[in-house]
Amino acid sequence: MFTPESRPGLAALGLGPVAERVYVFLVEAGTGQTSTAVAQDVGIPLSLVGEALVLLEDQFLIVRSPTQPPQYSARPPELALDSLVLRRGDELAQVRLYAKELQSRYREFGGRGAPADLLEVVVGERQVLRHYAHLLDSAKRELSVFTMPPYVVPGRRQDVDQVLRSEREGIRRGVHYRTVYDSRAVDDPFTLGVAQDSVALGEEARLIGELPMKLLLMDRTIGFVPLRTEDPGAGSLIVRPSPLLDVLIALFESIWIRAVPMGPLADPGRPAELDERAQRVLLLMSSGLKDESIARALGTSRRTVQKHVSSIMETLGARTRFQAALLARDRGWVKPSDTDAG
Structure with a gap:
């Protein structure tokens, strides 16, 4: 018999330790059990067992027989728990919407220029990748990017494929992608291949000798900047509408103008002396x-x-x-x- 302590547990689904012990007992019992039998076998006071059974029944994890006294049996765990996970996901989605509403109130009553509302630091490779992917998926109008080594996850094809999928979906939504590649980026055949794939999807790409930093701008409302250029996985700074974001946008535009398009030349006014x-x-x-x-x-x-x-x-x-x-x-x-x- 396994114990709740040996498993990740069901606390994330709102089940306390008593309810989980009762549920595990019913899963392993295989047949219907009265509340008294559960209390005796699990070693928990009958009053607490009764509360746990009510909770488990409310969550559709167990069924109660119409007999007297009633007997309780576990529903098939995989089906029952998957259903509970989906319901909890819907609840969390509502919490996210409520968080956005509260954020609006925070800005309204706390002051739009509050420093804590304008800058946010995310730390660690996992968090950096998660926020980067979120920005790619959330863009509605444009994404402007400076790309240069080193990368958070160098050469992992699965992560690159995910970025390309997000870019493809963004272009379908009408998002305008602009990327300036540092010359060191095209020195790497893998990165050059990714750039060519992106251009084929519809990205507008340019090259320049040396970029000052890595940067992602989403819809001109969010900036994403590594805290350390030499170690982008260490953490990043999220910049919201502010004078600092205005500077980052101006920096991107100034470098974009100077960078060389990666596509073919289309200017017929070039010198005849050169092919x-x-x-x-x-x-x-x-x-x-x-x-x-x-x-x-x-x-x-x-x-x-x-x-x-x-x-x-x-x-x-x-x-x-x-x-x-x-x-x-x-x-x-x-x-x-x-x-x-x-």
């Missing part, structure tokens, strides 16, 4: 990406990229990559909206 691949190399080079990163982003070899870089520098008469980026900008080959040479 389309060389033009892409010029844009990525001017954004600060190194040859290896450019090669991965374009799906070509580093040697091919180096040939393009040499050809670009020769065409422009530049001695360094930095000078080539400046000269390309002066000639209008690279516009400020495309990238930023500095």
